[in-house]
Amino acid sequence: MVCPPILSLVGSLFTLEETKEFIDRGGVMKFITDISYPYLESMQQYLDIGAEARHFEQYRGIMFGVFDRKICGSFINIGIRRVSLDEPINMLWTDDPAYVRYLVSTFEILWQQSVPGAQRLQELLKQGPQQT
16 A cells, blocks of 8 residues: 555554454555654554555655555545545546556555665654654
């Protein structure tokens, strides 16, 4: 999954236990997001249960998820920085093999270019909260 960091926070509040059970059964959860200080705790929770996360600095682009390399969903016409639970989201959900392959390839490229989540969390802990 490639998503904005707010979704990691929402997920840690509502689906962390289900994600842990999925991982315990042998599933793999990988996601790429812009890991920043306000989301440090939710990211650590995901890493603690065995999810894999990577940091991509200020990622701008399509938000998407691929499930079992067979089904995918992508969010269209959405600003990655302004996700709101109060606004409708346009989403494409498909099992089209060509689109799934495209998103898997995109994910793999982003994964290689991003920083491991544990490394990013250590950097943030050393820096501390940003002063405004």
